[in-house]
Amino acid sequence: MAAPRRRSWFVFGFSPEEAAGEPGPGSGPRRLEPGPGGIRRVWPAWSYVVVETGAGLELRSAGLRRRLRGWAEALPSETHLVLRGAAVARAWPRGRLRGPPAWSRTLPGPRRPPAPPLPLLPGGFARPRPPFFTPLPAGLRARRLALGHEHALALATGGQVYAWGGGRHGQLGHGTLESEQQPRLVEALAGVGMAAVAAGGWHSASVSEAGDLYMWGWNESGQLALPTKALAEERAQGAGQGDPEMPLREPPVAEDAAFISIQAFPALLDLPQELEVGTVSCGSRHTAVVTRGGELYTWGWGKYGQLGHGDNASSDRPHRVEHLVAEGLWAEEVVCGPWTTYVCVLEPPGSRSPSPPQLCSHQDYPHTAIEGAREIPKPGTAELDSGPGAGQQLHEPQSPT
Numbered sequence: 001m002a003a004p005r006r007r008s009w010f011v012f013g014f015s016p017e018e019a020a021g022e023p024g025p026g027s028g029p030r031r032l033e034p035g036p037g038g039i040r041r042v043w044p045a046w047s048y049v050v051v052e053t054g055a056g057l058e059l060r061s062a063g064l065r066r067r068l069r070g071w072a073e074a075l076p077s078e079t080h081l082v083l084r085g086a087a088v089a090r091a092w093p094r095g096r097l098r099g100p101p102a103w104s105r106t107l108p109g110p111r112r113p114p115a116p117p118l119p120l121l122p123g124g125f126a127r128p129r130p131p132f133f134t135p136l137p138a139g140l141r142a143r144r145l146a147l148g149h150e151h152a153l154a155l156a157t158g159g160q161v162y163a164w165g166g167g168r169h170g171q172l173g174h175g176t177l178e179s180e181q182q183p184r185l186v187e188a189l190a191g192v193g194m195a196a197v198a199a200g201g202w203h204s205a206s207v208s209e210a211g212d213l214y215m216w217g218w219n220e221s222g223q224l225a226l227p228t229k230a231l232a233e234e235r236a237q238g239a240g241q242g243d244p245e246m247p248l249r250e251p252p253v254a255e256d257a258a259f260i261s262i263q264a265f266p267a268l269l270d271l272p273q274e275l276e277v278g279t280v281s282c283g284s285r286h287t288a289v290v291t292r293g294g295e296l297y298t299w300g301w302g303k304y305g306q307l308g309h310g311d312n313a314s315s316d317r318p319h320r321v322e323h324l325v326a327e328g329l330w331a332e333e334v335v336c337g338p339w340t341t342y343v344c345v346l347e348p349p350g351s352r353s354p355s356p357p358q359l360c361s362h363q364d365y366p367h368t369a370i371e372g373a374r375e376i377p378k379p380g381t382a383e384l385d386s387g388p389g390a391g392q393q394l395h396e397p398q399s400p401t
Contacts, residue, residue: 027305044337211276222316
């Protein structure tokens with residue numbers, strides 16, 4: 001009988017150390033330390049990440065780790081941290097974690113089937129900044145909800161996609177740049193059953209039940225995998241000068257190419273070899289998908305190595321993360337932070353990974369980038385700590401020296 005394959009989590013891109021003004025680890029992949037019982041889920045913010053281990057939730061930032069006792073789910077941002085337990089959801093401000101929470105909402109008792117994951121709450125959804133709770137129309141039965149910087153996407157139980165909020169970058173998919181105050185059906189996707197949604201800073205994605213990927217919104221950094229003029233000019237300049245900082249993974253684009261800065265309707269994206277997509281996640285300005293064949297593809301903004309290709313280049317074309325292939329790793333789940341990409345992988349049989357067995361909670365929570373570039377704090381301000389007892393208050397530690 002074949003030995004069971006171990007699971008591990010890797011991360012590419014911006015690090016908590018860089019957020020604290022310290023030297024970063026570079027653009028290569030970093031294995032997450034598993035903690036007790038391994039890592040099951042991750043919720044990244046810009047300067048820290050909350051992970052679920054076998055012992056519960058744990059907050060990790062530069063040089064700090066704190067247990068979040070008694071909580072089951074997290075929704076982090078650079079201004080507040082929302083935590084959900086069995087009977088209550090609460091939010092605390094960053095930097096002022098001592099004392100009463102900024103917001104609290106009592107939840108109904110256990111449900112069957114279990115309640116959908118954050119940001120969804122009974123009757124509405126949570127945000128990690130004021131206002132912390134927003135009601136949803138009674139007729140909208142959502143099973144997943146993803147938050148962008150200015151917009152929201154809901155995946156209904158029937159597979160329909162609804163979008164609302166700011167629309168100035170086409171991120172709502174309604175064909176206009178207008179905002180919507182209430183959830184509105186994305187009519188271009190009507191009749192196509194959707195299995196997943198994801199929201200970036202100002203772009204959106206959805207995956208159909210058949211494994212097709214649709215994308216719309218802002219394409220300034222190539223995050224929609226559609227041709228963008230800025231990256232074409234960079235490639236042309238790098239090719240002309242032999243710039244070693246601009247790898248020639250992509251040939252220059254013809255001068256008469258049609259560049260797209262905003263895609264206001266969902267566009268069907270063709271991956272190489274017509275691969276089928278299993279799950280999608282969006283960062284502030286980048287996108288990552290895991291195919292049904294266990295491969296990770298990324299594109300968009302890559303300044304901090306968040307695309308996982310071993311460099312800091314951006315790309316408007318999907319590229320496979322070759323590091324995982326070379327190591328024989330099978331991608332199962334991907335979760336993007338604003339400037340990071342976390343991926344859960346199956347190790348090759350017989351590997352001597354330092355990690356204990358772990359679980360990847362596949363599509364057990366929405367893929368979202370709730371931090372926009374305009375909210376990024378200055379280096380040296382990433383001081384966050386917590387540790388509630390079951391429903392008790394968070395405690396702020398001493399600031400690191």
